[in-house]
Amino acid sequence: MTDSAPRRTVLAAALAAVAGTAVASTAPAAAADDRARRPAGHDRDRRPTADDRARRPVPGPALVDNRFWTSWTDWWTGTHAGARPVLGRRPGLAIGTPVGVTDYADPHTGTVSTWEYATWTSPVHTSSVPATEVIASWNAQTPPGTWIQIELRGTYTDATATPWYVLGRWASGDGDIRRTSVDDQSDGRSSVWTDTFAVDDPASGLRLASHQLRLTLYRTPGTRLTPTVWRLGAMASDIPDRFTVPASTPGLARELAVPRYSQNTHVGQYPEYDNGGEAWCSPTSSQMIVEYWGRGPRAEDLAWVNPDFADPQVCHAARFTYDHQYEGCGNWPFNAAYAATYPGMNAVVTRLSSLTDLETLIRAGIPAITSQSFRKEELTGAGYGTSGHLMTVIGFTETGDVIANDPASPSNEAVRRVYARSEWENIWLRTKRYDANGKVRSGTGGVCYVFWPVWPTAAQRRALRSLGLV
Structure with missing residues (x-):
């Protein structure tokens, strides 16, 4: 680095x-x-x-802002495209009716496979801390034949927007896809470093004022399989430069x-x-x-x-x-x-x-x-x-x-x-x-x-x- x-x-x-x-x-x-x-x-x-x-x-x-979606009410907010909240002692989000089919070329196996998918996009969260860095977290279950992708998009303090950045393609197992981050994501003002969104030049004063997360749930076509996500959110922060x-x-x-x-x-x-x-x-x-x-x-x-x-x-x-x-x-x-x-x-x-x-x-x-x-x-x-x-x-x-x-x-x-x-x-x-x-x-x-x-x-x-x- x-x-x-x-x-x-x-x-x-x-x-x-x-x-x-x-x-x-x-x-x-x-x-x-x-x-x-x-x-x-x-x-x-x-x-x-x-x-x-x-x-x-x-x-x-405050230097840190945490926002996580976990409740039945949380999962009903945002935008649903084929994803549905599920009840239980631990409410979650699952595939209801898939909205499309897509091919995924796994860069680590060379395998191209076809998946049905549904999405959920969180409401825009205005952070209490205009941020230089954002790190997402998710808690999920992905049975064989399923996996999830987590993305982030934000608005800078100058009112311009970032692209959608991939923060992870994840499955609890490794039989369907290889768990992976995605390199070489940048808009010239911010970048993703493996698992962390970061403003490229914090000294410029530019910060991320708000963000939202998009969750895509994938499953083998023609099945009733589904991932279940119980927690999705992110930590936004602006920690000042300090040696001591x-x-x-x-x-x-x-x-x-x-x-x-x-x-x-x-x-x-x-x-x-x-x-x-x-x-x-x-x-x-x-x-x-x-x-x-x-x-x-x-x-x-x-x-x-x-x-x-x-x-x-x-x-x-x-x-x-x-x-x-x-x-x-x-x-x-x-x-x-x-x-x-x-x-x-x-x-x-x-x-x-x-x-x-x-x-x-x-x-x-x-x-x-x-x-x-x-x-x-x-x-x-x-x-x-x-x-x-x-x-x-x-x-x-x-x-x-x-x-x-x-x-x-x-x-x-x-x-x-x-x-x-x-x-x-x-x-x-x-x-x-x-x-x-x-x-x-x-x-x-x-x-x-x-x-x-x-x-x-x-x-x-x-x-x-x-x-x-x-």
């Missing part, structure tokens, strides 16, 4: 180019059975004192019992899914959280994995998050969509503003996955540097430091790490950084995956609502 590229590490994040695969852990050894033993400090909740609250900075203007971000005041001591998996134990596995190891930080992190919520692949789902490989569910997550255009497993919405293929799960990609936001989630029992990049010396105890890496935040120590399940570890037992709050918060929230050669590179500006049950507890719902996710 060149210096003029958008404030984004989507390419680096998927590669998770950890400098060296043999990482020496400085963290305490993990429990022998991660799911049976609770780490020390689990569920200890230090409430912020009046002094803590007084020291917290006054919130500035001040640390927030600690307000919580709690640790969640999240399973621990190393990406590095999979080095060299499945070259067709980017070869394991350093490239698998995102699906490894996603799998940890999926299992924290008591979900995971069945034994028959894992039958394709080499029986000599440990933790086959990590291989499974890599295969079913893999973006065949990007040639990696780090497509952010594809990871969220993978998590939501498990029963009763919601998943989104968003941005958070501070570790205080993460404390809000942890307090409610919700771990999160964060994206960051850093030089080796910028994160004490990591033992590596990376141009983009995903790890799971599972709690905070008594002094407010971050407890993370870091998949860039030599073994499952070494995954639990404790990182200094000020260092960790800065590398996660900044949008600009210097690489090892002194060149300015991008940072993710607080990108985060959040997975939670469709029917959360009251405390979890309050936490999610406070962050604009429900």
Whole structure:
């Protein structure tokens, strides 16, 4: 990525180019059975004192706008062309009467196949944050013989419009089409970088004032098959350029019992899914959280994995998050969509503003996955540097430091790490950084995956609502 590229590490994040695969852990050894033993400090909740609250900075203007369509009422809004809302404990959108037939030439297989289709176009959403970037999320079920496409169109602050941009062609399986992003989309003012819409020159002042999403549902002609989409939406943001971000005041001591998996134990596995190891930080992190919520692949789902490989569910997550255009497993919405293929799960990609936001989630029992990049010396105890890496935040120590399940570890037992709050918060929230050669590179500006049950507890719902996710 060149210096003029958008404030984004989507390419680096998927590669998770950890400098060296043999990482020496400085963290305490993990429990022998991660799911049976609770780490020390689990569920200890230090409430912020009046002094803590007084020291917290006054919130500035909002930098992030989340808008998701999920309800029966939501699905009746917008424009329907063959798509119909479906009732149930989890209302969704499905194919009613297809409005046409089209051929799709899969660029990754060379196969041309014919599909019936229906569409739903959201109402125009005027963002509370005129945006430099937009990232979509969707939660769906696509039985064999079906798939979906997600597109975005917006209006700039100068009242001109973007074209329709493809943000993903997706299926939960890989037997019909190859899951893919679409390259080389631009109108000269904005572009799509794998999974992210971005204004090309934020310094110009141009922003995206509003946007709408178009969902196309495909099925094998002559069948009654249908994809079902339960959630569709996007996070719009305008994060200012910043090399440093001040640390927030600690307000919580709690640790969640999240399973621990190393990406590095999979080095060299499945070259067709980017070869394991350093490239698998995102699906490894996603799998940890999926299992924290008591979900995971069945034994028959894992039958394709080499029986000599440990933790086959990590291989499974890599295969079913893999973006065949990007040639990696780090497509952010594809990871969220993978998590939501498990029963009763919601998943989104968003941005958070501070570790205080993460404390809000942890307090409610919700771990999160964060994206960051850093030089080796910028994160004490990591033992590596990376141009983009995903790890799971599972709690905070008594002094407010971050407890993370870091998949860039030599073994499952070494995954639990404790990182200094000020260092960790800065590398996660900044949008600009210097690489090892002194060149300015991008940072993710607080990108985060959040997975939670469709029917959360009251405390979890309050936490999610406070962050604009429900």
